[in-house]
Amino acid sequence: MGHMSQDEEFAKGFLKGFREGLQDAWDEIIKLSTKGYTARELQIMAKTKKSMLADRVNQKATEIERMIGKKIFAEESPRQETPSRRVELLPGWSYVVREERPDKSFALFTKLLSGGGKGLCISRTHPDVLKQKYGFDAQSLWLTKTESVDDSVKKSGFEYVSPNNLARLASAVRDFLSKNENGAVIIEGLEYLNTQNDFKSVLKFVQLINEQVVLDKGYLVIPVDRATMDPRDFSLVEREMSQMI
Numbered sequence: 001m002g003h004m005s006q007d008e009e010f011a012k013g014f015l016k017g018f019r020e021g022l023q024d025a026w027d028e029i030i031k032l033s034t035k036g037y038t039a040r041e042l043q044i045m046a047k048t049k050k051s052m053l054a055d056r057v058n059q060k061a062t063e064i065e066r067m068i069g070k071k072i073f074a075e076e077s078p079r080q081e082t083p084s085r086r087v088e089l090l091p092g093w094s095y096v097v098r099e100e101r102p103d104k105s106f107a108l109f110t111k112l113l114s115g116g117g118k119g120l121c122i123s124r125t126h127p128d129v130l131k132q133k134y135g136f137d138a139q140s141l142w143l144t145k146t147e148s149v150d151d152s153v154k155k156s157g158f159e160y161v162s163p164n165n166l167a168r169l170a171s172a173v174r175d176f177l178s179k180n181e182n183g184a185v186i187i188e189g190l191e192y193l194n195t196q197n198d199f200k201s202v203l204k205f206v207q208l209i210n211e212q213v214v215l216d217k218g219y220l221v222i223p224v225d226r227a228t229m230d231p232r233d234f235s236l237v238e239r240e241m242s243q244m245i
Contacts, residue, residue, distance in 0.1 A: 059238065091182050093242035094210050094220035102188050104245065105223035106134040112184035112219050113138060120176045122169060124189030127158045141172055143189050163189070163196040166205045173209050177216040184219040185209070190237070191228040199233050206240050 004012070061073040087095070089112060097105040113119045119138030123130055127140035140158035161168050177183050187193075187209075194202050206222075213220045222241070226234055238244055 059235075059244075087243070087245055089219065090242075091217035091219065092214045094213055094240070095222070095243050095245055096238055096241040097221065097223045097245045098226055099223055100225045100227075102186075102223035105186060105188070105221050106130070106136070108221050108245075109138075109184055109186040110134055110136045112221075117182050117184055118176075118180040119184045119186070120173065122161075122173075122185070122187045122189070124163075124192045130188070138184075139176065141169065143192060163193050166193070166197060166201055170205055170208050174212050177212050177218045181217055182219070183216065184221070185213070186221045186223075188223055190222055190224050194229060194233070199230075203233075203236055203240070206237060210240050 065071055065073060087108065089108070095105075095108065097108070099105065109119060109121070113136050119136060120141070121127060121130065121136070121138045122141045122143065124143045127142050131137070131140075142158055142160040143163045144160050145162055146160055159172075161172070173185055176185065190202070190206075193205070209220060212218070220241075222237075224234065224237065229237075
């Protein structure tokens with residue numbers, strides 16, 4: 001008599017998930033509403049968050065499967081790792097691309113610019129090398145600890161920023177997006193930023209940029225090699241993004 005029927009177990013599990021979902025949604029609203037956004041800005045952000053629901057559910061499904069050691073959502077939740085999964089490029093969205101080399105990320109970035117949009121490339125790799133390899137024309141910030149500006153930097157016309165100066169990077173992104181609606185930003189070197197700063201600061205930096213992307217209807221692409229990051233840190237970054245590729 002002490003055992004619950006399947007119906008009762010389902011009902012309890014459903015209610016628990018329903019409660020957690022509502023709790024998350026209201027926590028998100030409270031968090032956003034304490035930051036001084038206008039009603040219109042909150043509306044844009046809420047719509048964007050709502051459009052991420054399928055990805056959040058997939059993520060939760062993966063967590064549950066990992067926890068119980070069983071694959072149970074194969075039919076209901078197609079995995080994002082599927083190569084054929086189409087990438088929807090939507091204004092106000094951010095994308096984390098899981099790859100060792102940023103080829104797919106720069107293909108997305110170049111595609112966004114091919115329609116006449118403006119781009120901002122933040123990279124650990126020398127910007128001239130990336131432009132030559134991937135064939136894009138964009139404003140660039142080079143993540144380097146170089147103390148002096150040599151002639152090649154002056155001729156190239158890009159800015160170099162210390163990886164420790166997250167405030168300067170956030171400010172540059174904010175400035176770029178506010179001047180270029182539908183502007184595209186790519187950050188090649190998140191792992192590098194993570195080794196040069198504490199993770200909380202890097203996550204805050206990603207959150208700030210994400211908010212700006214939503215408000216200015218821009219695009220954000222971040223390639224990440226999962227092997228170079230702590231799995232818990234990586235999942236927190238993933239949670240901030242609209243789509244995982």
